[in-house]
Structure formats: structure tokens, C-alpha cells
Amino acid sequence: MAKISVGTLTVFNHEVHDWIIYKDRLEQWFLANDVELEEKTGNKRRAILLSSLAEQTYRLLRDLALPKEVGTLTYTSVIALLDSHFQPKKCGFAERSKFHGATQSSGESLAEWAARVRGLATHCAFGEAVFEDAIRDRFVLGLAPGPERDKLFTLEMEELTLSKALAMAEGVRCAREGSRQTAPGAAPPDPLHVFKMAAAPRTAAARAPGSTQAARDGGGGSAGPVTCSACGYEGHQLPICKFTRYKCKKCGVKGHLRRVCPGKNLVRQHFVECSASCNEDDEL
CATH class of the missing domain: 1.10.1200 (Non-ribosomal Peptide Synthetase Peptidyl Carrier Protein; Chain A)
Incomplete structure (x- = not known):
């Protein structure tokens, strides 16, 4: 009955594998399978090693052994040839x-x-x-x-x-x-919302040079939506607008933005971020 070997002995290809690693694994395989090193020749170990070499590696070994034949070398001599070739002297x-x-x-x-x-x-x-x-x-x-x-x-x-x-x-x-991970049970951060706000067209009275403050704020019996004269957006009145504290970059007067300065055409549509401050280039 043939003896079952322990472990797997792979084929060594010097173009792919590392010789030092393979030699260490080969020695462990010999030890696990009771392959003794004969004192003089080590013929069995040499035969196992040569049969485990890829074709291109065996050809290289044959060239290194010239003028001797590979089959006439001892196991120790084969190892020495491969060591000297794959382990150049280190500085x-x-x-x-x-x-x-x-x-x-x-x-x-x-x-x-x-x-x-x-x-x-x-x-x-x-x-x-x-x-x-x-x-x-x-x-x-x-x-x-x-x-x-x-x-x-x-x-x-x-x-x-x-x-x-x-x-x-x-x-x-x-x-x-x-x-970096969110604690268990903690609420995720609020998503960033961007709202679309459209500015209503200003009335002729509001665009007139002598228009009153009430007319510019959308008062005076106007039936349309209320438009703030400080920022130009709908939905709120002048007293609650935060931009009344800003100074216009065009005329230098505090109380409105440059985009709604008298004599400047009002931009029709704007996108603002609900949580961000104004980027109108006006000064607070």
C-alpha cells in the first residue's frame, strides 16, 4: 500500500515563486513525511526536488550545473547552486x-x-x-x-x-x-434643504422715484403678494427681514441689498439656502 504524503508540495517556478520561501516549505515537507537526509548523497531528496521544478526552472538548473549533469549532483550541491543564483550577495x-x-x-x-x-x-x-x-x-x-x-x-x-x-x-x-460612527439611537443629521424663492415684479408705483415706503413694502391696498423692499423676496414684510441691517454696496445706504437698490433691475428668480447667510456681497 502506497504511503500517503502529508501536506502539498507545489511546483516551483522561479519566474513566479520565491526560492527562499519554497526551500523552507520543502524542508518542512521532508520533515513531515520522514524523508531523511542521507549523509553522502541525499538521492531521495534530490529526486523529489528535481521532480518539483517547473520546466523553465529545471532548464536553468541544468545550465548552472554544466559541465556536470544534474542527476549526478548531490542534494546539497543542487541547493547550493540554486542558493547562489537566487540569493546574490547583499551589501x-x-x-x-x-x-x-x-x-x-x-x-x-x-x-x-x-x-x-x-x-x-x-x-x-x-x-x-x-x-x-x-x-x-x-x-x-x-x-x-x-x-x-x-x-x-x-x-x-x-x-x-x-x-x-x-x-x-x-x-x-x-x-x-x-x-466616527453615529452612536446607537442618535438621530441622523438633518438633510440640507434648498428652497426656491421667486421675486414678484415690482409695481410701477414701487419703481417710481417718489414712491413711498409703504408702497414699496406692498402696502397701500395692493392685492398682490407682499414683497419685501429690503431683499426683494415674497412672503414677509420689511420689519422682520434680516437684511435691513445690511448696507447697500451701490448707494451706501443701510436697509436694503444692492439687488433691490432704486434704479437697479430686480433679478426675477433666485435660489437661496435656508440655513446659509446671504452671499450678496453686502456688508453687515
Whole structure:
């Protein structure tokens, strides 16, 4: 009876997959399935690895092994060839420059940013003594401007680790998002209403130079709608109009707007917002 393997061993294609990740997974698969590493050749492991390579990757390995044949190499030799090809020598200063210049990207979560900081420190050779402080500092200093970064800047550095900084930043983020939500049972904000108000045509008496204030206010027995002489709109009279406090930009007289100044044609139709103040360019 054939032995059932544990886990799934996928095909490795160097154009798509990362060799370091695949090699780690391959070692775990060998361990889970009791594939022992023979002291001299490791023929079984080599055969499993070669059979798991995509065609273009196998061709690359064959070229790397020349003038030797791939089938004559040990498992350790095959791994060494692939390591040397897919892991070029790293420049320590270049890796540190990349590490210290990294910042949180737009749309990158706090957890993703913390994980990327750890990955960038892989080849920086910080050493165990300064590793945790280095990744903590880069996480905090590289955060996007906002309440999370401001909060971390107020904390003491001595007892702050990367994990604590991440937890603190996540707490600030959750609180900020929760405050944006409407409390349960609270009434939604009133919608913005825009009313249409039409100005009635002024009578000949009101347009006359010698017209009285009562005639301009729609009095004097006029049967039409009452029109305010301060703003030109219908539906209210002069004593209750708020624009009686405004000074006309045309004649300089306080008590009406420029649009209803004597001698100026009245605009026929206007749209005003019920909750906004006048935008007539007159002064209060």
C-alpha cells in the first residue's frame, strides 16, 4: 500500500515563486513525511526536488550545473547552486539605507507595515543587541502622519517594543474609527434643504422715484403678494427681514441689498439656502 504524503508540495517556478520561501516549505515537507537526509548523497531528496521544478526552472538548473549533469549532483550541491543564483550577495550598507528610508505606504495597514519593517531588517546585520530597538524605531518614525504616530511620540522609549508600539497604534486607530460612527439611537443629521424663492415684479408705483415706503413694502391696498423692499423676496414684510441691517454696496445706504437698490433691475428668480447667510456681497 502506497504511503500517503502529508501536506502539498507545489511546483516551483522561479519566474513566479520565491526560492527562499519554497526551500523552507520543502524542508518542512521532508520533515513531515520522514524523508531523511542521507549523509553522502541525499538521492531521495534530490529526486523529489528535481521532480518539483517547473520546466523553465529545471532548464536553468541544468545550465548552472554544466559541465556536470544534474542527476549526478548531490542534494546539497543542487541547493547550493540554486542558493547562489537566487540569493546574490547583499551589501550591508545598501540594505541599511533601504531600511532607514522605508515609510508606511498609502493603504498599508499597521500590521503589514510592522511585518515589512522586520523583513527589511533581515540583511542589515544589526545584531541581537540592537535589532529590537532598530525595528521599533523604524516602525514609529516611518508611520504615516496622524494620531497613531503622535501618540507613540509621547511614550517613553525604554519599555516600548515593536509589538507594544503596534498594539498601541492599533488601539488609537480603533478608537478613531469608532468615534466616527453615529452612536446607537442618535438621530441622523438633518438633510440640507434648498428652497426656491421667486421675486414678484415690482409695481410701477414701487419703481417710481417718489414712491413711498409703504408702497414699496406692498402696502397701500395692493392685492398682490407682499414683497419685501429690503431683499426683494415674497412672503414677509420689511420689519422682520434680516437684511435691513445690511448696507447697500451701490448707494451706501443701510436697509436694503444692492439687488433691490432704486434704479437697479430686480433679478426675477433666485435660489437661496435656508440655513446659509446671504452671499450678496453686502456688508453687515
